[in-house]
Amino acid sequence: MTVTMLMFCPTCANVLVVEEGQNCYRFACNTCPYVQNISQKMSSRKYPKLKEVDDVLGGAAAWENVDSTEETCPKCEHNRAYFMQIQTRSADEPMTTFYKCCNPECAHRWRE
Template sequence: MLLFCPTCANVLVVEEGTQCYRFACQTCPYVQNVSRKISNRTYPKLKEVDDVLGGSAAWENVDSTEETCPKCSHNRAFFMQIQTRSADEPMTTFYKCCNMQCGHRWRD
């Protein structure tokens, strides 16, 4: 939390006085004693993350293959391939378990 000098509008710094802490301006003689605990917390708003796989609609028309789910050991999984890196890198394969109770997602 920043406090500003009412005289010259510069930022006040906290310094230790003779009996208490005080706010002091470094450019003018303004001083204000701290009489109570001052605290303020501001949490930044997180930006929304885009679903790079296209959301739930991306899994509607995909093929399935014989791939074992690492969570439930089901032997079939839906898959799709997306170019996530530069063009000279191989495509990333994303899997989703065909078992509707599981639905685990992983990549290869």
């Protein structure tokens, strides 16, 4: 797998392109006359720090005092599920119903 790395011009901060020179490849700027020969393999890895995701349903505590209804779980076919309704879109749209299987061994979650 080949991953492309972006290099930036130290003069004008534009992205450098790789072009074929006389005897080697080189980085070149399309905006200014900056050129740098590539004499060795260049590689580095930088993994972005991911943001922490908020549980929009309120986490495990949100399911503590909810009602249950007759709804078949699509995973284990249990015939009962907890449910809650949340307005996830604009006010003129219907509410979204979230379900959690009442079978403690399954606890599958889905929405409708």
